[in-house]
Amino acid sequence: MKCRKYLSMIKAGIMEDMQFRGAIIMTFFGNLLYLLLAFFLWKAIFESSDSPVINGMTFSDTIIYLVFAAALFNFMEMWTVWNMGRDIQDGKIVVDLLMPCGYRRLRLFRGLGEVIVNFFTTLLPTAIIVYFISGKAIHLGLNILWFLISVFFSFFINYYIEFIVGTIIMYTESIWGIDIMKEVVVGVLSGAMIPLAFFPEGFKQIALALPFHAIIDSPMTLLLHPEYGLTDVVNILAMQVLWFVVMGILSDVFFKFSLRRITVNGG
Amino acid sequence: METSDMSMKTASKRRGLRYYFNIYFRIIAQDIKSKLSYRSDFIISLIGMILTDAVEILSFWLVFQNFPSVKGWNFYEMLFLYGFTLVASTPAQCMFDNNWNLRLVVYSGDFIKYCFRPVNLFFYFMSEIFDIKGVGKLFVGLSCIVYSWNKLALPVNFKSLVLLIFGFVFASLIVIAILNLASSACFFIMNSFFVLSLSNTLRGYARYPITIFSGALKFVFTFIAPIAFMAYYPSMAVLRPDNVPVLTWFTPVFGIVFFYISYKVWMKGALSYNGTGN
Amino acid sequence: MEPIIQVNNVTKEFKVLNRSEGLKGSIKDLFSHDYKIVRAVDNVSMDIGQGEIVGYLGPNGAGKSTTIKMMTGVLKPTSGSIICNGVVPYDKRTLNAQNIGVVFGQRSQLWWALPAIESFNILKDIYLVEDKDYKDMLELYSTLVDMDSIMHKPVRQMSLGQRTLCDILASFLHNPPVVFLDEPTIGLDVAMKAKIRELVKMLNKEKNTTVILTTHDMGDVDALCERIVIIDKGKKIYDNDIEHLTGLFGAYRTLSVSLSKNKEILTKEELEQMETSVSNLLREQWPDVDMPVSIEDNEIQILVNEAFTGVVKVINAVQDKYKVYDMHITEISTESVIRKIYDGSKIVK
Numbered sequence: 001m002k003c004r005k006y007l008s009m010i011k012a013g014i015m016e017d018m019q020f021r022g023a024i025i026m027t028f029f030g031n032l033l034y035l036l037l038a039f040f041l042w043k044a045i046f047e048s049s050d051s052p053v054i055n056g057m058t059f060s061d062t063i064i065y066l067v068f069a070a071a072l073f074n075f076m077e078m079w080t081v082w083n084m085g086r087d088i089q090d091g092k093i094v095v096d097l098l099m100p101c102g103y104r105r106l107r108l109f110r111g112l113g114e115v116i117v118n119f120f121t122t123l124l125p126t127a128i129i130v131y132f133i134s135g136k137a138i139h140l141g142l143n144i145l146w147f148l149i150s151v152f153f154s155f156f157i158n159y160y161i162e163f164i165v166g167t168i169i170m171y172t173e174s175i176w177g178i179d180i181m182k183e184v185v186v187g188v189l190s191g192a193m194i195p196l197a198f199f200p201e202g203f204k205q206i207a208l209a210l211p212f213h214a215i216i217d218s219p220m221t222l223l224l225h226p227e228y229g230l231t232d233v234v235n236i237l238a239m240q241v242l243w244f245v246v247m248g249i250l251s252d253v254f255f256k257f258s259l260r261r262i263t264v265n266g267g
Numbered sequence: 268m269e270t271s272d273m274s275m276k277t278a279s280k281r282r283g284l285r286y287y288f289n290i291y292f293r294i295i296a297q298d299i300k301s302k303l304s305y306r307s308d309f310i311i312s313l314i315g316m317i318l319t320d321a322v323e324i325l326s327f328w329l330v331f332q333n334f335p336s337v338k339g340w341n342f343y344e345m346l347f348l349y350g351f352t353l354v355a356s357t358p359a360q361c362m363f364d365n366n367w368n369l370r371l372v373v374y375s376g377d378f379i380k381y382c383f384r385p386v387n388l389f390f391y392f393m394s395e396i397f398d399i400k401g402v403g404k405l406f407v408g409l410s411c412i413v414y415s416w417n418k419l420a421l422p423v424n425f426k427s428l429v430l431l432i433f434g435f436v437f438a439s440l441i442v443i444a445i446l447n448l449a450s451s452a453c454f455f456i457m458n459s460f461f462v463l464s465l466s467n468t469l470r471g472y473a474r475y476p477i478t479i480f481s482g483a484l485k486f487v488f489t490f491i492a493p494i495a496f497m498a499y500y501p502s503m504a505v506l507r508p509d510n511v512p513v514l515t516w517f518t519p520v521f522g523i524v525f526f527y528i529s530y531k532v533w534m535k536g537a538l539s540y541n542g543t544g545n
Numbered sequence: 546m547e548p549i550i551q552v553n554n555v556t557k558e559f560k561v562l563n564r565s566e567g568l569k570g571s572i573k574d575l576f577s578h579d580y581k582i583v584r585a586v587d588n589v590s591m592d593i594g595q596g597e598i599v600g601y602l603g604p605n606g607a608g609k610s611t612t613i614k615m616m617t618g619v620l621k622p623t624s625g626s627i628i629c630n631g632v633v634p635y636d637k638r639t640l641n642a643q644n645i646g647v648v649f650g651q652r653s654q655l656w657w658a659l660p661a662i663e664s665f666n667i668l669k670d671i672y673l674v675e676d677k678d679y680k681d682m683l684e685l686y687s688t689l690v691d692m693d694s695i696m697h698k699p700v701r702q703m704s705l706g707q708r709t710l711c712d713i714l715a716s717f718l719h720n721p722p723v724v725f726l727d728e729p730t731i732g733l734d735v736a737m738k739a740k741i742r743e744l745v746k747m748l749n750k751e752k753n754t755t756v757i758l759t760t761h762d763m764g765d766v767d768a769l770c771e772r773i774v775i776i777d778k779g780k781k782i783y784d785n786d787i788e789h790l791t792g793l794f795g796a797y798r799t800l801s802v803s804l805s806k807n808k809e810i811l812t813k814e815e816l817e818q819m820e821t822s823v824s825n826l827l828r829e830q831w832p833d834v835d836m837p838v839s840i841e842d843n844e845i846q847i848l849v850n851e852a853f854t855g856v857v858k859v860i861n862a863v864q865d866k867y868k869v870y871d872m873h874i875t876e877i878s879t880e881s882v883i884r885k886i887y888d889g890s891k892i893v894k
Contacts, residue, residue, distance in 0.1 A: 030465040036484065037472050044338045044479035045330065054333055173305060177312035184319045193326050198333050282639075286673075293667050294656075301658035301699070380654045382619045385642035386671055395656070538619070 006109045013113015027074060027118075031126045035067045035133070042066070055197040060137040061224050062195060064130055068223070069192035069216045071126040072151065075118045076158050078111030081182060084166030085175035097259075104163055104255065115155075139226035146233050150219035153240040158215045160247035161186065163255065170258045190216040211243040287390060295397035302399070313400050320353060320407045323474075340476050343415040344506060349474040350411025351498040353404050355438035356470075359446050360401030365393055366446050370453035370460060373540060388537055389530060419506075427505045434501030437522030441496045444522075445470060447529035454536030473497035489514065496521045548592035549722055549755050550616065555625035557586040557611050585611040587779035588625070595722065596753040598745075600760065600770035604887050608779040609759045613725055616757070617647055630722055643672065646716030646724040650731060653708050654715065655700045661711045662696040665718060672719035679718075686714055689747050690740075706737035713741065717748050723755045724748075730762050742768040763880035775886055783886060790882055797881075798856050800847045802863055803871035808843040816840050823847070823863065830862050848877075 046052070046059045057065070084107065087093040096103050131138050165182045169175055187193050189212035196207055196217045207213050218236050222228070302309060327349065331342040369392070372378045381392050412431075421427070449466035453459035473494040477485055488495045500515045560580050586608040593599055603609050614620040615627055618634030618641045627634055634641040647654070655664040669679050686692055695707050703711065709729060716724050726745065730738045746769055749756050758769060766773060766787070773790065775783035783790065804819055805811055823845050824838040836859075837848045847863075849856050856874055863869060 027461050030461060030468065033465070034468055037468075037480075040480045040484060041472075041475060045334055048334050048337045172307055172311055174308040174311035174315075177308065177315040180312070180315040181318055184315075184322045188322050188326060193322075194329050198329055200329070200332055203329070282673075290667070290670055293670055297656065297659050297663050297667065377652050379614070379619065380649055380652050382638070383617060383642055383645070383647040383649075383654065384671060385639045387639065 009109045010113045010116065013110060014117055015113075027122050028125060031067070031071055031074060031122055032129070034070050035063075035126070035130065038066045038070075039063055039133075057195060057197050057224075058137075060134040064134055064138060064224065065191070065195045065220045067126065067130050068220055069190070071123050072154065072216060072219070073192060075115065075123040076155050077118065078107075078114060078159070078162075080107060080111065080159065080162035081166045081169070081179045082175065083107065083111075084163070085169045085179075088166075088169050089173070089175070104252065107163070108159060138223065141226050143223055143226040143228075146237070147219050147223040150222050150237060150240060153237070153244045154215045154219050157211060157240065157243050157247050158186075160244075160251040161211065161215075163251040164247070167251070167255045167258050170262050186212050186215065189213065191220070192216050195220075211247055214240045214243045282386065287386070290386065291390075291394050294394045298395070298397050299399055309400070313403050316400050317403050317407060320404065324349065324411070338476065338479050343418045345474070345476075346411050347415040347419070347506060348476065348498045348502055350408045350415065351434070351438070351502050352442075352470075352474045353408025353411065354435050355408075355497055356442050357401045357405040357408065358439040359442040360404055361398050362401075363393055363443050363446055364398040364401070365396040366450035367463065368396070369450045370463075373453045374457075378537070378540070382537075389534055392537075421505065427508070430501075430504040434504065434518060437518045438497050438501050440522035440526040441493055442470065444525040444529035445492070445494070447526075447533045451529075451533040451536040454533075454540040469494060470497065473499070475499075493521050493525055549595045549630060550591075550593040550757075551626075551628045552589060552591045552593075552612075552616070553626050553628075555586055555589050555612070555615060555622045555627060556584065557608075557615060557620065558623045559583045559585055584779050586615070586622075586776075589776065589779075589781045590625075591774055591781065591784060593755060593757065595755055596749070597772060598749055598756040598758060598769050600758050600766040600773040601776070602760070602766065602773055602883060603776040607776045609776060610727065612776065613727060613757070613759065617645060617725060618642065643719070644721050644723060646719070646721045648709070648712045648716050648724075648726050648729055650728045651705065651709075653700055653712055655708075655711060657701045658699055660697045660699055661703075661715075664700065664711075665696075665715060668715055668718055674719050678720065682718060682720065685751060689744055690714070706733050706740075709733065709737075709741060710744070713744060713748075717752065717754065720752055721754065723757065726756060726758045726760075728760055729758070730760065730765055738762070738764060739768075745769060763883060766883075767879055775883070777887060787879065790879065797877040798849050798851060799875045799877060799881075800849055800856055800859060801841065801844045801873050801875070802847070802860075802867075802869050803844045804867050804869065806870050808870075811843050816843060816845075819845055823867075826862065826866055827859070844871075848881075 042059060042062050046054070046062070052058060084093075087096060093103065096106055099106055162182070165178060168178055172178060189207050189210055191207070191213060192215075196204055196213060199207060207217075218240050222233065222236055225232075324346065327342065327345055330337075331345075335341070337345070369378075372381075381388060384391050416423070445466050449463045450459075452462035456462075469492060472488075477488055477495040477499045480488060485495075495514075496518050500512060501518045503515050504511050559582070561583055589608075589612060601609055601612070611620065615622050616629060616634060618629075618636075618638035621635040629641055630644040632641045632644065655661060656667070659667075665683075668674075674682075683692070690710060695703065695711060698707070700708060700711065713726070713729060716726075729745070730741050733741065742765060745756060745758075748754060749769075756769070758765060760766065770787060772786050773783065774781060805815075817840070820838055820840055827836050827838065827847070831854055834850070834853045836850075836854070839846045839848075847859060849859055860869075860872065
């Protein structure tokens with residue numbers, strides 16, 4: 001019974017998304033365009049270097065890393081910050097809080113349908129195209145499994161971060177301003193803009209100490225390094241699990257705390 | 268009958284440039300006044316925008332930590348191009364920002380309310396919002412240009428300043444045109460947000476020298492989605508005065524033509540949408 | 546007198562995509578080219594004179610707003626023509642806009658963040674209203690409504706009623722010959738509705754403004770309109786004055802009877818029981834005639850078509866069986882007539 005409720009929420013999300021036929025095709029072509037642009041930009045960058053391997057990354061590694069980063073963000077996009085902002089500003093959140101299943105879970109299941117569509121329309125085709133364009137540079141082995149497990153945690157860490165940022169909107173009116181800050185901070189510190197390998201040592205250490213790298217850098221490292229032994233893999237995944245737990249608790253506590261504060265203040 | 272005669276007389280009054288300037292400044296003055304009463308939103312948004320630009324500069328810098336130059340372009344030249352795109356984006360950000368709300372009012376059906384005024388529809392819609400945050404873009408952009416100008420030891424003379432200003436004007440028309448075209452997609456397809464974000468991605472590549480792209484893309488970025496005119500071609504007149512590409516001198520033509528096309532598409536979409544809306 | 550608006554044989558067609566149902570259907574739609582033509586307005590003609598208040602009525606989706614959009618120049622007819630104030634609105638939209646005022650439902654056309662008076666000042670410039678005319682108009686307004694309480698409040702902080710009031714004032718501000726009001730009283734309370742109707746009536750009288758009113762509220766129609774035009778499924782089915790409309794259905798009378806000495810204490814069950822038994826009685830007596838029975842104000846209401854049965858006969862039949870404590874006969878209300886027209890949807894001339 002409970003399960004069916006969530007299933008129908010997901011299904012509604014999928015159908016809603018499919019209505020927008022132009023958008024699905026557009027997203028796919030958008031990713032292709034990004035792939036194309038990143039390809040030329042980084043080709044130019046690598047051609048300007050004497051060595052084909054820079055900071056342990058080859059040209060095809062870099063392209064795979066960046067294009068996957070963009071596709072992963074597309075795939076995970078549930079507009080959590082925007083939707084929460086809207087719910088909070090027009091007061092609709094009060095209705096949702098009366099639901100028996102918790103606001104964080106509610107938002108998650110409402111967005112999951114879109115995520116599923118995104119998987120088939122953007123992530124999967126992009127992955128296949130990148131695989132062939134890069135001359136099959138992606139090793140097909142256990143690393144794919146590690147990658148998928150890692151993406152599972154990435155998804156939740158990203159969702160929890162978005163949920164925290166969405167909660168901040170209870171304190172300010174500025175959805176746009178908050179969202180753009182999140183976008184740029186997550187973008188650069190996850191490695192999605194420039195792979196973390198290219199960061200100078202100090203910057204890299206800072207990025208690795210923060211949760212954002214677990215969204216992009218962790219799964220991409222697992223995908224691009226099939227030679228990693230079990231200890232390396234476990235190390236990376238354990239770090240993700242840690243952030244998964246920490247961000248999960250943090251987002252929950254922060255939301256409940258903020259809610260209480262706001263209701264007390266009668267905001 | 269008296270009333271009808273009177274309004275016919277008013278209707279035949281000419282609505283010239285002065286009329287439009289007057290209306291525009293009246294509306295934006297009120298808009299800015301009301302916006303400043305929501306100061307925290309303004310400040311957070313401004314910080315967010317400047318942070319975004321700063322991080323972009325940081326990512327340049329990160330790349331150039333690993334590579335001294337990219338296809339003969341050094342860090343300061345790239346910074347100049349980036350600053351140029353920021354300045355060229357300022358008018359679009361300040362005056363045409365309502366484009367970002369277009370799809371929302373179109374899908375909610377509220378768009379119709381813009382159609383009943385005796386003024387140009389495109390003008391009237393855009394006049395509603397003036398985004399002062401855009402001035403932050405101008406500030407960051409000019410700082411980049413001044414800093415790299417200095418580092419590159421480019422000559423400061425009348426000619427290069429004039430070329431720079433003309434470059435800004437026509438490059439900004441290109442930026443506006445791309446924004447108009449992307450936002451007008453909502454008249455033709457559902458959930459057109461992806462078109463806007465796609466155009467944003469595309470615009471992000473205007474900061475790189477066109478020479479890094481292959482022949483086909485070079486063609487596309489010059490003639491079809493002319494982002495090369497957003498920074499590269501107009502900047503060349505200042506950055507490489509001895510080696511200016513011919514197309515640089517066509518920047519005004521491209522700016523005006525693309526702006527005009529985007530305006531026409533927007534208007535056509537607006538009027539054809541009202542039929543299918545609801 | 547030359548009509549101010551002429552609508553001649555106007556037809557408007559739209560192309561719409563046939564959407565399929567279900568998850569499979571929505572995937573299929575991604576590639577579908579299955580369009581159909583929908584005729585929203587079908588060969589409609591009408592002339593409207595200066596100073597008239599015309600109620601433009603019809604059920605949802607009848608083609609009302611499409612017609613209004615064509616008259617305001619937003620849409621172009623597929624065939625036929627419209628002339629408004631000597632201007633073809635869809636060819637010269639901006640010129641036409643100077644001659645009209647529009648209030649479109651709950652969508653405020655004022656600047657959301659600004660106090661109403663600032664919006665008015667901007668509109669003065671947009672419509673090129675002379676200083677003196679503007680001052681006179683504001684003076685007139687202040688005699689009609691309490692301006693001070695609303696003019697200095699940002700529109701976003703106003704109640705729906707205040708917003709509608711401001712929108713209506715704004716639409717008359719440049720003294721246009723024609724004003725279109727689309728559902729002006731929707732969502733308002735009774736007092737506000739009365740206020741809005743009064744305001745429109747005064748402005749119409751004062752400035753001899755032609756008003757075209759679309760509404761679902763028959764109270765608006767009764768209070769304001771001398772003439773009504775009804776459209777259904779894109780076709781004009783009625784165009785005449787209100788008296789003629791009720792006269793058309795004059796054969797109908799509503800008979801209300803009270804079957805209890807103290808009708809206020811009747812329970813819902815008792816009333817329903819009465820309703821059924823009266824209904825059965827009438828069916829026994831006149832098996833071929835349809836006589837709808839309903840409960841209103843704790844009384845039993847019978848809608849009688851005098852073409853088939855006299856009201857007196859019905860009274861007698863009821864009195865034979867029940868003790869009648871009170872009764873009265875009323876003409877059918879405009880609302881019920883309109884509903885009957887929608888239901889029947891046949892062309893009445």
